[in-house]
Amino acid sequence: MTLPNPILYDPSRHKPLLSQLASIHASCILQDGTLASFIPTRQKTGRLTIDHLKLVNFWLAYNQQVEEGSRAIVLQFADESEEVVAGVVSLYMPGTETGPFRSEVHKLLVSPQHRFKGIARRLMGRLEEVARESGRGLVMLDTTIGSGAELVYPKLGYIVFGDVPKYGIHPLTGELVDERWFYKDLRG
Template sequence: MALSTTIFDPTNAEHLALIPAFADIHIACIETDHTIATFTPPLNRDVIIEWWKAQVADAAGPKRHRIIFMTLVEQQLAGYVILYRPLWQTGPFRGVVEKLLVSPDFRRRGIARNLMDKLEEVARIEGQTLLMLDTETGSPAELVYPKLGYTRLGLIPKYGVCPLDGSLKDETFFWKQL
């Protein structure tokens, strides 16, 4: 399996053509794992595609600094993650990891690690020395982040709405010094 992890380029037509695939992975993770990821059922693919178009526009714009990393396996989008670099004068060294999602079709192949390695490499180059992230308590992702060197900070009870049943779920927060 040949992995190709790259930074999404909002000026590249081939990359822009992948926006529906970003939405499809987003939907698959919500439907398969009941991942708390922005949307709840019933899921509207067109709405999620528009959301991703806004993320891409945000990544290209000057207001916020987002870097979208994507992994392709045999020319098919397998997963992605976002590095959000807030333009804070008091914390230019902090970054936030957002939306690490891997297609259920490509799991257990090292894609999450590959994406996070690339994200951390770029974060270091960009001057981020502290990364923060959160994930649903009890989710498979909660077990992944410590394996990648992230330290559990704690949890906030009843933080997000579960797409499965609308119940409120706890969220666990992590950090890592690079």
């Protein structure tokens, strides 16, 4: 089955999908150990969980930023019905007079059920279109060294510009992990 084109998140249409985005976010943390803002808690049963409401509130804040114009969110649906989200990525466009051309990629997350279909590439392609259209052609991002994402970004033309040791806490092991920073200049 062919995937539909990724689309821009529209708060008036897509806000009911925030629970799905929260679930994808949680699954990437819990299954992959993705460094994505939250650390799970261990239940008495030993099972790791993340408070779903906390994740929904995180995405509600992103929704607010979309409404304010400082963020764009790109959605990849599993099919034309636009009922099941397969992946998501956001572009943060900070309000700065000294760098109105800069943007940052946040939360490239692909549902484990929909991986190895080129979704990350599709999402990033659409995100780059949005960056160009918004005059935000200097795109920066970061990812944990040793993660699968670290291998994806160079294939998409992103250039490493530095590493930060002991940048964050791994959500599953509690160990400090190193972060790698990338950029891509779409302005030329």
